[in-house]
Amino acid sequence: MVRLGFAGGTFPAGTHICQIFSDDDERNDALMAFLLAGLEDGELAACFSERVDPELLKAHLGRHGLDLDALKQSGVLTISGTRNVYFEGDRFDPDRMLKRLTDYYEMAIKKGCPARVIGEMTAEVSRMEGGERLMEYECGVSLLLQEKPITAVCQYEADAFDGATIMDVLRVHPMMVVRGEVLHNPFYVPPAEFLSR
Numbered sequence: 001m002v003r004l005g006f007a008g009g010t011f012p013a014g015t016h017i018c019q020i021f022s023d024d025d026e027r028n029d030a031l032m033a034f035l036l037a038g039l040e041d042g043e044l045a046a047c048f049s050e051r052v053d054p055e056l057l058k059a060h061l062g063r064h065g066l067d068l069d070a071l072k073q074s075g076v077l078t079i080s081g082t083r084n085v086y087f088e089g090d091r092f093d094p095d096r097m098l099k100r101l102t103d104y105y106e107m108a109i110k111k112g113c114p115a116r117v118i119g120e121m122t123a124e125v126s127r128m129e130g131g132e133r134l135m136e137y138e139c140g141v142s143l144l145l146q147e148k149p150i151t152a153v154c155q156y157e158a159d160a161f162d163g164a165t166i167m168d169v170l171r172v173h174p175m176m177v178v179r180g181e182v183l184h185n186p187f188y189v190p191p192a193e194f195l196s197r
Contacts, residue, residue, distance in 0.1 A: 002043070002151050003037040006180060007177070015151050018173035018175070021155060031047060034118050043108075044116070054068070082121070087125075092133065094137035098144055114151070139191035173185055
């Protein structure tokens with residue numbers, strides 16, 4: 001069981017959560033709390049986002065006795081841009097991403113600790129080669145986490161995607177963030193069922 005930082009209680013490692021956020025503060029608060037909770041509890045933590053303010057994160061971690069630079073240098077904390085991770089080579093490749101998550105999990109196992117990832121998917125995906133496979137990827141993440149329990153939060157900006165895409169995002173995540181609480185998602189459709197539609 002792991003803490004998420006931005007919600008009370010604990011959740012099983014390998015929980016796959018979506019956060020549909022409305023503004024930068026909502027996104028940033030969840031991101032920093034999620035990373036801090038994992039680092040405090042001895043987990044590997046990774047963040048995929050173009051919008052991490054390194055000075056804010058450094059100050060936030062510093063207030064809790066953690067050194068951002070030392071964490072990055074040791075490999076305990078990884079921060080990468082969305083484009084470098086999701087859109088390498090100007091294409092979105094779900095298989096490549098699932099392999100990266102698998103490798104990350106196996107690295108954590110070798111270090112003897114759990115792992116967590118928070119990533120922001122940007123609307124740029126719709127213009128990328130392979131972008132039409134986004135929901136296939138999210139279904140693949142749900143399946144992968146059953147065997148390789150990385151705790152994962154997928155952030156999507158509400159105003160950056162059309163309504164149909166946001167509904168699909170909800171359908172492929174078993175848990176969702178609502179007003180700072182993590183709830184079982186009533187819109188969730190199991191991966192095999194979703195992909196068969």
